[in-house]
Structure formats: structure tokens, C-alpha cells
Amino acid sequence: MSRDHNQWTKKPDLESNQYVDPRVYTDETIFREEQEKIFDKCWLIACHESELPEPLDYRTYQHPGGHNIIILRDEDNRIHAYNNICPHRGNLLIFDAAGSIRNASPAGGPKRITCIFHAWSFDAQGNCVDIPRQKDGYQDRVKQCDYSLREFKSEVAYGGFVWVNIDDSALPLTETLNGALDPLAEMLSEPLEVFHYNRAIVDANFKMWHDTNSELYHDYLHYHNRVTGMLQPGYFDREFRTFKGGHAQVTDMLLKYDAMKGHEKQSLGWPGLGPNRWALVDLFPGITYNIRSPAMRIDTVIPLGPNKLCIEYRGLGLKSDTPEERAARIRHHNSVWGPFGRNLPEDMMGIVGQGRALANPSEAPMILHARVENNKIHDEVGMRHFYEEWGRRLGRSASNPFASEK
Ligand code: FES
Numbered sequence: 164m165s166r167d168h169n170q171w172t173k174k175p176d177l178e179s180n181q182y183v184d185p186r187v188y189t190d191e192t193i194f195r196e197e198q199e200k201i202f203d204k205c206w207l208i209a210c211h212e213s214e215l216p217e218p219l220d221y222r223t224y225q226h227p228g229g230h231n232i233i234i235l236r237d238e239d240n241r242i243h244a245y246n247n248i249c250p251h252r253g254n255l256l257i258f259d260a261a262g263s264i265r266n267a268s269p270a271g272g273p274k275r276i277t278c279i280f281h282a283w284s285f286d287a288q289g290n291c292v293d294i295p296r297q298k299d300g301y302q303d304r305v306k307q308c309d310y311s312l313r314e315f316k317s318e319v320a321y322g323g324f325v326w327v328n329i330d331d332s333a334l335p336l337t338e339t340l341n342g343a344l345d346p347l348a349e350m351l352s353e354p355l356e357v358f359h360y361n362r363a364i365v366d367a368n369f370k371m372w373h374d375t376n377s378e379l380y381h382d383y384l385h386y387h388n389r390v391t392g393m394l395q396p397g398y399f400d401r402e403f404r405t406f407k408g409g410h411a412q413v414t415d416m417l418l419k420y421d422a423m424k425g426h427e428k429q430s431l432g433w434p435g436l437g438p439n440r441w442a443l444v445d446l447f448p449g450i451t452y453n454i455r456s457p458a459m460r461i462d463t464v465i466p467l468g469p470n471k472l473c474i475e476y477r478g479l480g481l482k483s484d485t486p487e488e489r490a491a492r493i494r495h496h497n498s499v500w501g502p503f504g505r506n507l508p509e510d511m512m513g514i515v516g517q518g519r520a521l522a523n524p525s526e527a528p529m530i531l532h533a534r535v536e537n538n539k540i541h542d543e544v545g546m547r548h549f550y551e552e553w554g555r556r557l558g559r560s561a562s563n564p565f566a567s568e569k
């Protein structure tokens with residue numbers, strides 16, 4: 164028998180950590196709180212060091228808290244994260260997605276970031292090095308030494324990724340991971356290189372993407388995963404392990420790629436991970452390390468609104484790859500995880516469908532995270548663990564987020 168509104172929207176008869184209210188995916192107030200209490204406090208991956216290989220190379224990064232950031236490699240090869248704002252009148256300093264300040268720009272000299280508006284300029288260490296007609300207009304009231312750039316905390320770590328935290332009082336990155344990336348230590352021990360970058364902007368909430376990466380019950384969505392994984396020995400032994408701070412790991416397994424027509428068994432492995440294996444770590448609030456030998460994929464989320472999400476995907480190989488090895492990694496990566504690969508578009512359909520269906524939460528059901536299977540592969544402990552941390556940081560329960568406002 165079908166259900167009426169009250170039956171359809173009522174809370175399920177489950178423990179309160181086993182479902183979430185659909186408004187956690189759509190509510191504007193919750194989204195603003197997530198920006199302030201989660202994204203402005205957490206270590207996030209802005210890019211990879213190989214994306215700015217030479218001194219004075221830069222990339223800009225749209226931080227999920229709403230900040231625009233310049234990631235710049237200085238002449239001593241130190242990487243900095245600067246707020247992309249001119250201290251004069253607040254103009255954006257760098258408009259391009261990536262480039263170099265090695266050569267002079269139309270706005271100013273070489274080795275300088277020069278604001279196009281009134282030509283204030285800054286060196287790679289963030290010092291203000293020129294204020295046009297300084298003496299004439301400011302006399303001694305405005306001094307260059309008081310107008311350097313705002314620098315955020317940054318670290319290059321865990322596979323050469325550039326991590327940024329805009330909270331000056333944040334703990335060092337390692338202390339916030341609580342060992343979650345330790346299982347990948349050997350897999351991240353050699354220098355890596357990005358060979359693929361793709362970004363998708365979809366009408367969905369960032370947590371929908373992270374949920375999808377945090378549960379493997381949805382392997383039913385992927386024909387590829389069903390035949391190469393679910394039907395193979397060891398699949399149901401794969402286990403979730405959780406780490407303080409909302410992070411989770413799924414133990415690796417041996418896949419049978421040649422069980423799927425058109426896919427070849429891989430002879431190339433990954434450091435610390437043999438050929439045809441698959442390891443995965445999800446980090447709070449929205450980073451996934453995903454290694455399917457012979458390639459690695461990193462997902463990072465940039466929420467643009469409660470129901471608008473940019474997902475960045477990077478494919479990586481080893482810096483030491485021969486041309487043949489690199490070609491094999493790219494071929495395998497793209498066939499499974501590229502924008503036209505076997506799996507990625509299917510995952511995307513899952514969250515785009517959720518985004519469309521849940522856009523109006525007045526007729527949306529409670530969302531179940533209720534599978535309990537001894538932490539094995541189809542257990543939804545990864546999502547429950549994420550929402551426990553989410554609730555702690557927001558001071559709200561994901562199953563009853565507006566309780567205190569009633
Ligand atoms: S706003 Fe940058 S120099 Fe004026």
C-alpha cells in the first residue's frame with residue numbers, strides 16, 4: 164500500500180544515526196554553517212605539487228569557504244597559499260586558473276604579482292614591493308611593510324598534495340588525520356604526477372558525492388564493479404575502518420578486470436599495492452584517495468551552494484614512469500574513471516538524481532544509512548561515521564537538524 168505525506172516523511176523506526184533528514188542536503192542555513200564551521204576549519208587539498216612544477220608557477224583555488232586562493236611556488240621551491248585579494252582596495256590579484264609570474268605581465272614587472280587596478284605589486288614571499296607614487300599620496304602613512312599579502316597555512320604532504328587551512332590556529336595536518344592515511348603510506352611514498360584533470364559542476368550537495376564514495380552498497384550501480392569485484396572471491400571480506408575525525412578506509416582487494424569484456428588484466432601495479440588491486444580512503448569533509456592499480460584518483464569537492472557542487476578529479480601516475488607505463492596508467496584510468504569511463508558517469512547519475520529528487524525537501528523521505536554488516540563492504544558505517552563528525556562540528560544532529568530551533 165502506498166503512503167500519504169505523514170507516513171512518507173515520518174522518522175523511520177531506526178537508531179537516530181542510521182538516517183539523515185533530507186534538509187541537510189538542501190538547507191541554506193546549514194550550508195553557510197558548513198562553510199564556516201567545517202570548510203573554514205579543515206585541511207583541504209588545493210592541488211598537487213606537479214601542477215606548479217617550476218619556481219614562480221601558480222594555480223588559483225576556489226576554496227569551499229568562499230575564499231579565492233593563490234598557490235604559488237617561490238624561487239626556493241617553497242609553496243605558499245595567499246589570499247587572492249589586493250590589500251589596497253580588495254581587487255582580485257590573479258584572474259587566471261594557472262600560470263607563472265616568471266615573466267613581466269602587462270600590469271607589471273617579472274617575478275611580481277601586480278594588481279591590475281592601481282599597480283601595487285608583491286613578490287613571491289608576499290612582500291609588498293611597490294606602491295606607485297607612494298610618497299606623493301601617502302607620505303609616510305602607508306608603508307609597504309604593513310601591506311604584505313595574507314598567507315594561509317599550507318603543507319605539501321601525503322603524495323605531494325598541496326593542503327591549505329585558512330584557520331591560523333589549526334592543528335598540523337597529520338594531527339587532524341588521526342592515522343587515516345597511514346594505510347596508504349607506502350602507496351604515497353614515491354613522487355607522483357597529475358596526468359588528468361577534470362571538473363564537473365552538478366546540481367547536487369557535496370555530501371551526496373562523499374556519501375557515494377563512502378559506501379560500496381552502490382556497486383550494484385556499476386556493471387564493471389559487479390563483474391570484476393562483487394562476483395569475485397574476497398569482495399565481501401573487504402572491510403571499513405574508521406578513524407577519529409570522520410575519516411574512513413576500505414581495505415583493498417584483488418579485482419578480476421578480465422572478467423569484463425574489453426578490459427585487460429593489469430600487469431602494472433603501484434608501490435605497496437600489487438597489480439589489479441583497489442584501495443580507498445575517505446577523508447572528512449570531502450576528499451577521497453582512490454587507488455586502482457595501476458592508477459590513482461583523487462576527488463576533492465568545492466560546494467558552490469546547498470545544491471550546486473564542483474567536483475575536481477585528478478588522475479595520477481608515478482613521476483618515474485616510463486612513457487609506456489604512463490600510457491598504461493592513463494588508458495586504465497580513463498577507461499574506468501575518465502569522464503567517459505565505465506564508472507564515473509554512473510556515480511554522477513546517482514548524485515544528480517538525488518540532487519533533482521531532493522531539491523524540494525517538503526516531500527522528501529528520510530535518507531537511510533542503516534546497513535549494518537560487521538563493518539564489511541556493504542556496511543554503511545563510513546557514512547554514519549562522517550555524519551557523527553558533521554554533527555559534532557555543527558552542533559546539530561543530522562537526523563534532527565532543527566531540533567533546537569523548535
Ligand atoms: S586594488 Fe589593487 S592596487 Fe588598487
Ligand SMILES: [Fe+2]
Pocket residue numbers: 375381385506510
Ligand atoms: Fe561508484
